[in-house]
Amino acid sequence: MGTPINLGRLFGVYLRVDIGVFLIAAIFVIDGLRQPGFGGVVDEITFVVLLFMSIYLHEMGHAFGARLFGIGTHDVTLTFFGGYARLSRTPRTTLEEIVVSGSGPAANLLLAAGLSFFLGSTSSDGVADHSWFILERLVYANLILGIFNLLPGYPLDGGNIAQAILARFMRRSQARLITGYIGLGVAGLLVLWGLSGGGFGFTVLVGLMLGFAAWQEVQAVKGSRF
Ligand SMILES: [Zn+2]
Numbered sequence: 006m007g008t009p010i011n012l013g014r015l016f017g018v019y020l021r022v023d024i025g026v027f028l029i030a031a032i033f034v035i036d037g038l039r040q041p042g043f044g045g046v047v048d049e050i051t052f053v054v055l056l057f058m059s060i061y062l063h064e065m066g067h068a069f070g071a072r073l074f075g076i077g078t079h080d081v082t083l084t085f086f087g088g089y090a091r092l093s094r095t096p097r098t099t100l101e102e103i104v105v106s107g108s109g110p111a112a113n114l115l116l117a118a119g120l121s122f123f124l125g126s127t128s129s130d131g132v133a134d135h136s137w138f139i140l141e142r143l144v145y146a147n148l149i150l151g152i153f154n155l156l157p158g159y160p161l162d163g164g165n166i167a168q169a170i171l172a173r174f175m176r177r178s179q180a181r182l183i184t185g186y187i188g189l190g191v192a193g194l195l196v197l198w199g200l201s202g203g204g205f206g207f208t209v210l211v212g213l214m215l216g217f218a219a220w221q222e223v224q225a226v227k228g229s230r231f
Pocket residue numbers: 063067106109110154162
């Protein structure tokens with residue numbers, strides 16, 4: 006969706022924001038407008054900013070994992086569908102692949118755990134109701150970000166991890182084919198869930214995009230095998 010806007014360097018990594026992010030923000034703001042008063046809009050904006058900060062944390066988790074192996078990160082880009090980090094080189098060994106792919110979801114799960122610990126140990130009296138509600142939503146969002154990305158299908162992080170492990174027992178092309186098909190399955194379930202009313206129409210979009218990426222991966226492996 007056009008050239009991402011460069012927001013400058015944070016922790017040594019350039020942060021870029023795709024224009025699509027503002028579309029997502031707009032969807033949340035419209036949702037907030039449906040509630041009476043202006044508080045709904047403020048809450049939705051707060052939540053969507055925190056949501057993109059969680060996605061940023063996810064990508065910086067990958068950057069941190071990569072740094073452990075001396076792999077640099079050029080930039081992190083936030084997009085309509087989440088984000089991606091561009092590394093200076095692809096991970097080579099099984100351990101590198103697992104750590105670099107796993108550290109993104111791990112960052113979200115750690116944040117979710119930290120936040121729920123905070124919510125569990127604080128009485129809600131001291132925190133305004135809507136702030137409490139936003140933090141609860143943030144816990145769920147980070148749980149979903151962490152767990153969903155660990156599903157073992159291409160192009161998810163879990164797909165990379167599964168592929169790295171499978172590739173120890175079979176040819177890489179076979180491992181790619183398997184995670185590609187699992188990715189198609191995950192995408193199909195996501196579309197079905199979205200169509201049956203789960204989440205927003207956004208779920209269907211994400212499912213279709215994942216499915217397209219997985220289908221391309223399967224075609225690429227099949228095309229190069231013979
Ligand atoms: Zn990731």
